Amino acid sequence: MGKTFAKPEALSDANTHYCPGCTHGVIHRLVAEVIDELGIRGRTVGIAPVGCAVLAYNYFTFDFQEAAHGRAPAMATGIKRVRPDLMVFTYQGDGDLASIGMGEIIHAANRGEKFTTVFVNNAVYGMTGGQMAPTTMPDQRTTTSPFGRNVEEVGMPIRVAELLAALQTPAYIARQAVIHPKFIKKAKRCLKAAFTYQLENRCFSFVEMISTCPTNWGMTPLQALKWAEETMLPYYPIGELKTPEATPASN
Template identity: 85%
Template sequence: IRGRTVGIAPVGCAVLAYNYFTFDFQEAAHGRAPAMATGIKRVRPDLMVFTYQGDGDLASIGMGEIVHAANRGEKFTTIFVNNAVYGMTGGQMAPTTMPEQRTTTSPFGRDVEDVGMPIKVAELIAALQTPGYIVRQAVLKPKDINRAKKVIKKAFTYQMESRCFSFVELVSTCPTNWGLTPVEAIKWAEEKMLPYYEIGEFKIPS
């Protein structure tokens, strides 16, 4: 399917994705990848179309875009990388930042009394009445990555069959902006993120 695949990467760390793939990529404005994916897929339904987005991009700037695309049942796939922070733009607090987690814009930790709890995007989208495939997996260790490969393949299969919108959330790390070593970051994600962002399939099309 490589010859008929189009990826869409918005502003943020995701924008560098096209350096690592050998198929067509389109760059979108911050948060607007789902809108661009909608246009491409509707004009060329024969193409495999996916967005690759981070949490600052998707869960903040582009929340309206992803929710409405999912609610319309657009037949593309979204790969959502949740590392609990804005990455490329400077390590600011994101909608997914954990309670008491320190960032450049929450130096004393996320205050849930002030800004609310982290948003569980997979569960939010799964609550929509429109059929879809909604799943969350981690990419912290090799066994996690193997499981992630399987659900990503499943998501693309649903798109190939023109069955539904598909959404894969991947719990990841950001050692640089977390101020941790890679090993420390994996441990932190396992201890702090995974109990809150539970792994699993939240919606499967009938």
């Protein structure tokens, strides 16, 4: 009988630097499993963001580029345009993608660039120490919103998946969560679908992952999972928002 639980080949032996209870490790593993299952490790190039996952390249065993803050979709565009045979994905957090890199992600999605984006939404800037993100929930306290996010002043959190799904260019846009095994299974299915659309040279593909940041939320890992489910999921509903087969009718 073979191993029932083994480390994916696409995942390295390095210990991660992530905090206890952080969900980046789960998402890394899902990405690695999908890459193994599709047999694409030898032609995959990952792009690391600026943020907590800046060192993501240490945890994978295939080619990696490290981007500047927010620019990963532009780099992915550059690679994919000159080497369409490579499989390219960006791995970006909410500060990186939804704040400083909003222009790059929208235009890459709208051009229908054939790469995949894994968007980690944990409602906070992690690496710089828990500052407010575009995805921070109303009234959520962060180090730069000490009295809670005041939507009168800074607006409502941005639903990136919905924003991208509103573009008329065909794409695969999904949101999942990695806060419970039942969600994680779905998350992997969507991630695999996203990479498969790229493999088939179909469209831009995007999976948002609702995640936790116990350290910067000031919670235990379990409290964080509960908070994400109760506070984030109602605002960030999970599911496939758009597939290239069924583009929302232009009305």
